[in-house]
Amino acid sequence: MALLTLKDIGKRYRQGEVEVQALSGINLEINEGEFAALVGPSGSGKTTLLNIIGGLDAASHGTTQLNNIDISALKEAQLSDFRLFQLGFVFQSYNLVPVLSALENVELVMVLQGRHKKECRQRAHHYLELVGLKEVMQRRPSALSGGQQQRVAVARALAAGPRLVLADEPTANLDSENATALLDIMHTLSHEDKTTFIFSTHDPRVMDRAERIITLQDGKIVNDQEHHHEHSDKHEHIN
Amino acid sequence: MNVHKHSHLPFWMLLTLAWRNLWRHRKRTIITLSSIAIGFGLAVLSIGIGDGSHNSLIRNAIKLGEGHLTVQPRGYLEAPANHKYLEDGLALSKSMQTLKLAGTIEPRISLQVLSSTANNSVGAALEGLSHENDPRGIMLSNELVKGEWIKPGDLRGIVIGEGMARKLKARVGSKVVIMAGKKGGDSQAQLGRVRGIFNSQVPEMDDYLIFSDIQFAQRFLEGEGAELSRQPVTRFAIFLDDPDTLYHWKDKIKAAVESKAVIAMDWQEMMPQLVQFIAIDDAGNYVFLLLILIMVVFGVLNTVLMSVLERAREFGLLRALGLSRRSLLMLVFCESLILSLLAIVVGWIVGGGVHLWFSQHGIDFTAMIGEGGNVMMGTFMDPVIYTELSWDRVTQLTTIIFIVTLASGIYPAIKAARVTPVEALRT
Ligand SMILES: Nc1ncnc2c1ncn2[C@@H]1O[C@H](COP(=O)(O)OP(=O)(O)OP(=O)(O)O)[C@@H](O)[C@H]1O
Ligand SMILES: [Mg+2]
Numbered sequence: 001m002a003l004l005t006l007k008d009i010g011k012r013y014r015q016g017e018v019e020v021q022a023l024s025g026i027n028l029e030i031n032e033g034e035f036a037a038l039v040g041p042s043g044s045g046k047t048t049l050l051n052i053i054g055g056l057d058a059a060s061h062g063t064t065q066l067n068n069i070d071i072s073a074l075k076e077a078q079l080s081d082f083r084l085f086q087l088g089f090v091f092q093s094y095n096l097v098p099v100l101s102a103l104e105n106v107e108l109v110m111v112l113q114g115r116h117k118k119e120c121r122q123r124a125h126h127y128l129e130l131v132g133l134k135e136v137m138q139r140r141p142s143a144l145s146g147g148q149q150q151r152v153a154v155a156r157a158l159a160a161g162p163r164l165v166l167a168d169e170p171t172a173n174l175d176s177e178n179a180t181a182l183l184d185i186m187h188t189l190s191h192e193d194k195t196t197f198i199f200s201t202h203d204p205r206v207m208d209r210a211e212r213i214i215t216l217q218d219g220k221i222v223n224d225q226e227h228h229h230e231h232s233d234k235h236e237h238i239n
Numbered sequence: 240m241n242v243h244k245h246s247h248l249p250f251w252m253l254l255t256l257a258w259r260n261l262w263r264h265r266k267r268t269i270i271t272l273s274s275i276a277i278g279f280g281l282a283v284l285s286i287g288i289g290d291g292s293h294n295s296l297i298r299n300a301i302k303l304g305e306g307h308l309t310v311q312p313r314g315y316l317e318a319p320a321n322h323k324y325l326e327d328g329l330a331l332s333k334s335m336q337t338l339k340l341a342g343t344i345e346p347r348i349s350l351q352v353l354s355s356t357a358n359n360s361v362g363a364a365l366e367g368l369s370h371e372n373d374p375r376g377i378m379l380s381n382e383l384v385k386g387e388w389i390k391p392g393d394l395r396g397i398v399i400g401e402g403m404a405r406k407l408k409a410r411v412g413s414k415v416v417i418m419a420g421k422k423g424g425d426s427q428a429q430l431g432r433v434r435g436i437f438n439s440q441v442p443e444m445d446d447y448l449i450f451s452d453i454q455f456a457q458r459f460l461e462g463e464g465a466e467l468s469r470q471p472v473t474r475f476a477i478f479l480d481d482p483d484t485l486y487h488w489k490d491k492i493k494a495a496v497e498s499k500a501v502i503a504m505d506w507q508e509m510m511p512q513l514v515q516f517i518a519i520d521d522a523g524n525y526v527f528l529l530l531i532l533i534m535v536v537f538g539v540l541n542t543v544l545m546s547v548l549e550r551a552r553e554f555g556l557l558r559a560l561g562l563s564r565r566s567l568l569m570l571v572f573c574e575s576l577i578l579s580l581l582a583i584v585v586g587w588i589v590g591g592g593v594h595l596w597f598s599q600h601g602i603d604f605t606a607m608i609g610e611g612g613n614v615m616m617g618t619f620m621d622p623v624i625y626t627e628l629s630w631d632r633v634t635q636l637t638t639i640i641f642i643v644t645l646a647s648g649i650y651p652a653i654k655a656a657r658v659t660p661v662e663a664l665r666t
Contacts, residue, residue, distance in 0.1 A: 057661045091559075
């Protein structure tokens with residue numbers, strides 16, 4: 001049984017007279033522990049798809065199930081709680097609350113989850129150490145580099161113990177060295193915690209770290225294959 | 240998964256976030272706080288001057304008038320007449336004495352008379368005062384421009400105002416015939432001798448009043464048929480040591496003296512025009528207060544709304560992470576709450592400081608209103624006003640500012656809670 005199942009997802013945007021079909025006929029299954037990349041040209045619908053999976057946006061058509069919960073049927077307030085307890089997010093930029101230190105940012109989501117202060121602190125320390133930021137965790141985001149900020153966001157997403165982490169172009173604002181470093185951290189953590197990751201990217205080097213590559217074009221999945229970094233033998237993923 | 244788990248923003252986290260957010264733009268917050276504080280200071284000052292001048296007006300009106308409480312014949316206020324008097328002043332005086340009131344009780348006689356000299360005749364009011372402790376006498380004896388006040392036991396002496404002296408062409412030592420009509424239609428007259436001439440600046444007094452010893456005036460009451468042994472008077476003017484005890488003593492006096500023929504009234508009932516005048520003047524102050532409140536509303540609204548608008552992305556992020564709409568609303572509202580509490584504290588430091596200074600040093604209005612310009616409603620205002628601030632005013636102002644600043648935080652909070660993550664996060 002797949003962790004995430006998308007059935008015939010479609011999304012139309014209306015801008016005045018013009019209708020944009022951002023997504024259509026998307027069928028997708030993601031299993032627990034997958035480390036999947038969503039790729040495709042600009043405007044192909046990557047962000048739209050991630051937003052629908054994350055319950056940030058509603059599909060015009062189709063159903064989204066995570067762990068047997070029909071996300072498309074949840075109401076606003078339930079979606080909010082669903083995101084808090086089930087999902088982790090890493091955005092392209094501006095991921096952190098500016099008035100909180102790196103440590104407090106990581107703790108924040110756990111605090112909202114209602115975990116005990118002590119547990120929040122311990123987990124936050126643990127994950128900040130894993131992403132290599134123990135030394136700078138008292139700093140506010142403005143005193144951290146772009147790469148460090150993204151690592152804090154990854155630590156925050158994982159510390160909260162989500163079923164699925166969604167990352168929309170997490171490396172877009174990073175140089176390639178920082179980008180691959182961030183992906184390596186995400187990859188390692190995904191293996192250690194058995195956390196499922198879906199991230200979108202343009203960067204071929206980042207794509208290269210993925211175990212599965214889903215390609216979107218004009219709102220449709222045009223290619224979906226497993227990807228083996230070491231042997232680079234590719235074979236079609238049965239959908 | 241457990242769908243029944245809910246997000247929860249603990250109070251300490253709410254406060255931490257709100258407090259830090261408030262100080263994100265130090266300058267802006269400080270400017271807002273100081274503008275509120277200045278507005279508040281002005282409001283305290285304007286209300287302090289209003290209350291100070293009104294209280295000065297009231298104090299003088301009471302001193303020159305008929306006291307905090309007045310005991311007089313029923314119907315006298317509506318239609319004063321010489322034959323309306325308290326026949327048994329002695330008994331009333333005795334029953335009031337047993338109350339052991341903190342203040343003084345002054346027996347007085349007021350009569351409508353005609354005063355004449357060889358040169359002229361004018362209508363006048365003869366005011367018989369009991370002795371030199373009468374506040375009215377004390378106050379006017381300081382305003383003498385010629386001669387001296389009536390000495391105790393001087394049963395012929397009178398003191399008149401400059402206006403009347405001019406009309407009668409009288410001076411110190413002049414003889415004045417004072418004539419009063421009797422109930423039956425006859426008239427009676429006594430001869431008085433001018434001992435002093437006062438100038439109070441209040442035309443109603445200077446042109447119209449003749450002061451004498453109470454015994455001089457009592458003889459006219461005798462002519463009306465009163466028995467002197469029962470010490471007839473027109474009224475008792477009661478002066479309280481502490482004006483705040485007015486209603487306490489009013490009840491006691493009423494219980495002690497009121498009857499079919501006798502009534503006890505407070506100064507507000509005695510001087511309804513003065514009360515009305517103050518109410519109108521207060522309304523002017525409230526308009527000023529309203530302007531200041533509008534300023535405060537825009538201050539808070541501007542600060543909080545600006546910070547809300549520029550933080551749309553951050554709110555989107557928080558909502559994406561799972562912060563509930565309600566918590567976000569609370570967060571922004573809490574920022575306004577802290578801002579308004581700070582505004583009140585800073586406002587009171589400034590407003591209280593301004594008040595303390597001017598309550599000690601006073602504001603001299605002589606230059607502004609000129610000599611005699613402070614006379615109104617038959618009394619006058621001291622030219623130097625010391626601001627006054629009662630605890631009622633303190634709570635009133637605090638509550639108003641608090642409610643107003645809080646209310647101005649509602650809109651930004653709603654605005655923030657409306658942010659949707661997708662829109663906010665789109666770059
Ligand atoms: N709010 C919106 N209103 C109208 N059209 C939209 C909206 N959001 C997205 N679109 C359209 O939907 C299509 C898919 O957009 P989306 O942002 O998902 O693409 P993307 O693959 O994430 O692109 P990029 O790589 O540039 O981030 C585009 O044609 C875009 O113009
Ligand atoms: Mg995108």
